[in-house]
Amino acid sequence: MFNFVIDCSDSALNDYLKMPPEDAVRVFTRGDLNWCLQTYFILSKQNKIPVKCSNKLCDNSINLVHSDQLLRLKGRPSQFLVCVRADYPKRRWAHYHIVQNKKQLDANTSYVPHWVQPGLIKRDESRKGVTRIAYAGEIQNGNLAGSVSAWRELFRPHNIQFVVLEGGTWHDLKNIDVLIGIRSFSSQTYDTKPPTKLFSAWHANIPFIGGNDSAFMQVAKPGEDYLLAKTPEEAVAAVLKLRDNDDLYERLVETGKKKGLEYNESTIAEEWLNILTGPVTSRYEEWKARPGYECRQFNLKQNIGITEHELKRAIKRLIHIG
Structure with missing residues (x-):
């Protein structure tokens, strides 16, 4: 059994499991809900492997849990843990990791593309020209290079509007002509981040301008x-x-349509199935075959991992005070 773990009360879990499809845009915004609840829903529809969603780690299951939540739950030696890293740290005591960027690959780790933005609304086919460009995502924590006002000033002389789509509206790209995804004007490659915004542009038939x-x-x-x-x-x-060259605009849109076929719910679900029934299950069988060794390793790695985390927190507090 594959147990997808989310952070919520029993009553909230019951509500999530009865959630109508139209609520996906509103709900799939938090890390554990985006990765674990959404994956549970999609894989349960396919009915190819036994899956459940709960708010606790279970024995006799392969538990898939977001990195941030695993830090809180910690787990026990009797529980097999697959840490869904997203852009959080790996947890030493997890038996396997799922990552969203290939630069995060390591031993006992698999890469899975992030799901495409749920409820995506494509660019209105009746729109002409390039008059409105957008960033769709959180702007804090360095996710957008520069300030929103600076971006607006860049395009004001060209009569092009720059907008930031608010949370809950990232899926609605019907009035957008170009999508921007630039975290900084530098050589930094952001090796824990996914290509989600690029996927959104491809599926919305919109050209994408990205950073490094x-x-x-x-x-x-x-x-x-x-x-x-x-x-x-x-x-x-x-x-x-893109504004002045219709051929370039259309070429990027058509290329995006083809690339989008490689990264959709069906293809990403197949990646999940292959990984869960392949390397994850193999690691689980190995774990079951040597309980004494695995228990000792778990306790050692958990102690080291939690100590590392607390040390990093202490250093950050000292830097902040200083």
Whole structure:
């Protein structure tokens, strides 16, 4: 049994499990709900492997739990743990890890593409030209290069509107002509981040302009599947090229449609199934075959992992005080 664990009360869990499909956009925004609850729903529909969703770690199950939640729950030697890292740290005591960026790959680790934004609304086919570009996502914690006001000023001379879509509306791209995904104007590759915004652009029939994220380059080629911008000037130039060159705009849209076929609910679900029934199950069988050794390793690695976490927290507090 594959147990997808989410952080909630018993009553909230009951509500989630009865959730109507139209609530997906609102609910699948938090890490554990996005990764664990959403995956449970999709795999349960396929009915190919035994899955359940709960709010606790269970014995006699393969438990899939978000990294942040695993830090709180910790777990016991009698529980097999698959840590869904997202962009959080790996947990030493987990028996396996699922990651969203290939740069995170390590021993007993598999990469799975992040799910496409649920409820995605494509660009309105009646729109003409490039007059409105957008960033769809959280802007805090360095997710968007520069300030929103600076982005607006960049495009004001060209009569192009720059907007940030608020949480809960990231799926609604019907009035967007170009999607932006630039975390910084630097060489940093953000090796824990997924290519989700690029997937959204492909599925919404919108050209994408991205930064140096390694995730984009793992699934696509700059200049062919999206445009790369390393400076504010390059970002403006890329938008103006799309505005002034209909052939380029349409080529990126058509390429995105083809690439989107590689990354949709069906193909990503197949990746999950292959990993869960393949390397994860193999590691589970190995774990069951040597309980004494695995118990000792678990206790040792958990103690080290929690000590490391507490030390990092203490250092951050000292830096903040200083």
